[in-house]
Amino acid sequence: MIEQTISESAATIPGVGPTFLCLYGHFYQPPREDPFNHVMPLEPGAAPYANYNEKITAECYRPNALAGNFAAISYDLGPTLASWLEQNHPDVYQRIIEADHQHMQRYGVGNALAQAYNHTILPLATSRDKQTQILWGLQDFRRRYGHDAHGMWLAETAVDLESLDLLARNGVTYTVLAPWQAATSVDPSEPYLVALPSGRRITVFFYNAPLSGGVSFDWNTTNNADIFAASYLPEHLVKSKLEAGQAQMILIATDGELYGHHKPWRDKFLSYLVEHGAPDYGFEVCTLERYMLMYPASKEVELRVPSSWSCGHGVARWSTGCECTEGDSSWKKALRQALNNLAMRADQLFERYASETLSDPWAARDGYLALRNGWESAASFWARYGKGQEAPTDSQLAERTLKLLEAQYYQQCSFTSCGFFFEDLDRIEPRNDIAFARRAISLLWQALGVDLQTAFVQDLKAAKSWRSHLSGAELYQQLPIVQPGLLPPTRKKR
Structure with a gap:
């Protein structure tokens, strides 16, 4: 039975619209194996671990999997990382895959998204390579999760209209972008529809930039999950929607490795936030596809293309070079x-x-x-x-x-x-x-x-x-x- 009701905590607050919180984790590692002998070289910087995959697994993937965090968030597990985990840490891998199954059983939709296979910057790829990258990502997802992916994470959220059209043509219904990738001002508390040249449409979620940046780069932001839920989250609610009783969602999107690897102990912050902090302060923890099922997008938006989430010059960071790097x-x-x-x-x-x-x-x-x-x-x-x-x-x-x-x-x-x-x-x-x-x-x-x-x-x-x-x-x-x-x-x- 697909759950279509809002939480009791949100529904029983008089005069306040339902408020949701979605945490998105992009979990990815590039292939590091020697392409001739398929052996991963020793990486001294990862000591005491043999390589960074082992180090990040110990600091991030394993503790988040054991804590059940994957079942509460929207996430993608990059195919090259998934393959490595499956071979080297099958218990961690299975827990991550099972999180999507649990979400599917409870809500009728999964919470995992696919990823364009090789983390290629799609706007810089040929049309044929875009198609292959998307199809390989979808095939990999189906083999691992046992069902088709409805969402796909684009590497660096780099996007152009042809890539979105290929996503829609291959059954993908939504993706995630940065708010500055919209051609006009948007309200990131709701999803939007993008009209595509073929006549198709795709839903786009825009993440909350100040909160996503704070969680990613400001240590103080994630010191205390209660303070985060009580102080940081309410500042980003749209008051007019609260007063009108309209639903809204705060989407925080980050690299998944943030929770425990880039920032030690933030896996515990995430656990407490989704289990106690957010619910205690009136926020229902929700995933993207579940929210889209309850509150489908109704407004259209045009995009700046090509664009990405980590380059202010479109996609120059990966093509001609730009001031984004020293x-x-x-x-x-x-x-x-x-x-x-x-x-x-x-x-x-x-x-x-x-x-x-x-x-x-x-x-x-x-x-x-x-x-x-x-x-x-x-x-x-x-x-x-x-x-x-x-x-x-x-x-x-x-x-x-x-x-x-x-x-x-x-x-x-x-x-x-x-x-x-x-x-x-x-x-x-x-x-x-x-x-x-x-x-x-x-x-x-x-x-x-x-x-x-x-x-x-x-x-x-x-x-x-x-x-x-x-x-x-x-x-x-x-x-x-x-x-x-x-x-x-x-x-x-x-």
């Missing part, structure tokens, strides 16, 4: 151009050679995640995407096709947003993106004997670290040595 950020434009050039060449090869065995190579790429992760058998995959609904009789052709698909997978990984988020090229995040690109180059070399390495390394020379003065080409040469034959031979200087 130092000379021109390396971002050069790195992205190198990756775009590589992707263009690789896509041409993929389409040309995969067409020999696949009826629609791009549809096959959209469906490849299920085969790669063992959710679908090879026979079923070839029946759906192979020419003549079967695998090629030549086993070498079949193997070549799978290498081409795997190259596409790592090509998608190379656009992980973390590689462009920070201030300098000479960091682990850009190095990882370059490493993923090298893995794609390796697979294409093995499959076709075509050298894409030389041009890529040449392009990387234009990307320069302003701190160490190393170029992207030098970072490429510093990547771990791989077995002979896996990469094109390096041309030696005369």
Whole structure:
């Protein structure tokens, strides 16, 4: 039975409209494994843990899962993090997944959202890559939670209308944005509808910026959950709605790792807030889809596009570089151009050679995640995407096709947003993106004997670290040595 009533605490306060509080957690870690041997390197900064995934699990994911916090909030669990947790801490993983099941049983809707698969900045992706990222995210969600996702978190809340239209086309009904991503002033206490070029519409929740920023960056804001509920929350209620008896919701959206990792003990703040602090002061803790079910959006809004939640220059932080990060950020434009050039060449090869065995190579790429992760058998995959609904009789052709698909997978990984988020090229995040690109180059070399390495390394020379003065080409040469034959031979200087 879907619960459609407001809480007794809100309903029994004379002359006051129902007030809700939604906490949103974006839980995500990029892939850190070496793409050749699939081993995660030791990360000294995470000591005494072997790596940051282990450290953050101990400080954040495990305590929040044990406390039941995931069942009270809206959240997304990024696919790369979910995969790592499933393999390394299945008990924590299962508790997080079960939280959505509990919410579904109680309210008829889940509280988990999907995520665009590789945390790609969708407005900077091609239309085809946007589609793949969305479909992979939705497929991953369905496999883990056992039902379709109705909401999707966009990396950095970076948005354009084409991305929203693709979300709506694939069954997504809502997402979360920052209030400054609206073209006009909005009331963040209610959801809005965005009209899309195709005639479709999608619901957008705008988070409360002052409270979300305070929770994220001001230690004093989260010192005491009672004070937070009694003092901070009421200041952001819309008085006219209170007086008119209208429902309203305060949405606080943050990185999920805030609760225990970025801020120690804030997992306990979250627990107390949702169990005692908020209810005791007249706020019903509610999730996004449940609120949308009770109070669907009725007003329309236009958006500023492209835009994001952590860049005041649209999406320049991940493309040309901007003042959002210190130092000379021109390396971002050069790195992205190198990756775009590589992707263009690789896509041409993929389409040309995969067409020999696949009826629609791009549809096959959209469906490849299920085969790669063992959710679908090879026979079923070839029946759906192979020419003549079967695998090629030549086993070498079949193997070549799978290498081409795997190259596409790592090509998608190379656009992980973390590689462009920070201030300098000479960091682990850009190095990882370059490493993923090298893995794609390796697979294409093995499959076709075509050298894409030389041009890529040449392009990387234009990307320069302003701190160490190393170029992207030098970072490429510093990547771990791989077995002979896996990469094109390096041309030696005369």
